[in-house]
Amino acid sequence: MQRERTLASRVIYDGIGLHAGKPVHMELAPAAPGTGIVFARSDMPAEKPVAATAANVTATLRATTIGAGTLKFFTIEHLMSALHVHGIDNCLVTLDAEEPPVVDGSARTFFRLIAQAGTAEQDAERHETVIDRVYRVDNGSHFVMAIPYDGLRVSFTSLNDHPLIGVQYYDIEVTPETYEKEIAPARTIAYEKEIAALQANGLGLGGSLETVIVYNDEGWMNPLNFPNELVRHKILDVLGDLRLAGIIRGHIIAVASGHALNTALAKRIAEERD
Template sequence: MSDMMQTTLCKSVSYDGIGLHAGLPVHMILHPAAANTGIQFVRADLAGTPAVPALLPYVTNTMRATTLEKGEAKVFTVEHVLSALQGLCVDNCIVEMNSPEPPVADGSSAVFVDMIKEAGIRELDAVRNVHAVQEQHLIQEDDKFIAILPYDGFRITFTSINPHPLLGVQFFDAVVTEASYVKEIAFARTIAFTEELEMMRKLGLGKGGSVENAVVYDRETCLSQLRIDDELVRHKVLDIIGDLSLTGKQLKGHVIAVKSSHKLNNLLARQIYEEMN
């Protein structure tokens, strides 16, 4: 398969689960889509099955997760599905859901990677939309920042600094390819802290979370079984891949981040989007 041509799935595949924050049951189907469709989320449970494209102009919230909204079509916590599609270079896909939130699955993107592999990927008769970043972009907030530099490929270098005694400083660097995404990134689960969970519950968030689908830390210990010592920083990279996919193109650039978040990722994506347009 050529790196230059757009792709989609060979067939539809489905998965049943619950959403991380709303805790609602959801039936999600990944469908093949025509060239230049991009990634679209369809709400099958709403009248007229409204859709929202996975593009920056439709992002309405980045608190703890990424929310997309267009008219009646609202979906949130979409970054893990988007990360899997981007990581495996799927350019066009209809994500149909009968609930506002994709399944949390195991808190990583591994289930979605498996779905994509089960469906198979096929090439389309259209040239892939690629954007090579032309200049440095930087977003900084206190001691957090994320930047992107021109680079022939897609590389992410992330430093996580956390005061928890079991976490401290974690560093991860990878040239993101389909192979490295599947082997080094996709399995890393989202992280939560018990003191945050109480606050999240009051905000109506995290209702579908558990020690199975998130790596949960209390003040001193880890309540979950880690898959790898630096699972936190690898998941941060997984999130960046999903958040930057909202530019609507495969990117070429070197992302360098320290303690970045969905908010900062989104602000960087907006700068890249402005450069593109």
């Protein structure tokens, strides 16, 4: 029997949010069995924390947003991805803004901070989200699906019309070791010509060459961690989004999927599991 896990100690990190561009103080704290992953505001202590579940997804434009009541939290997918692969069932995430720190646009710092804090087994049975049949969500030629598999595996194909990127494919058996080396360092990517429009709409205000990798029609504006960093980051995102349905045991297969499809799949899995 597997048991639920939480953090063994508190994690603290200060940074800025990717889209809001606001300074944010983040604390990750141990939580009691059965709590799940919940987000709270330290500057709004009277407000009830928001559970990071598929049912609470409110928006998926350029990031995954959860909300309930008067609170909302966006761009949670990188942190959720790191928590997912570490097998954290219960965690209280406390912020003094609406968005976790972007750090360098990847999940590497979150993953390492959680590893440093350690995990603690709890006196409660874990109920993994075991994929026991095929789940699939389509949007034209784009789709994401989950099929039975003894472990956690992701196979992702990204499609991009830009000749610099084109079609990228990556397949990985996800373990803490493979994730830390092959997925966690993959950063958010942006096309230079889109940045002004995003910022005009209040998005990407915390973006810079320190927090995002940017390409234009001449090439990459900053060095890559991987030649196929885009598809690896897509895997990072899908692992974060699907954590909204629980800790997954299965094989995720996706073609050009984004937050909208990812969270739709998480919602379908969660609803049918319940």
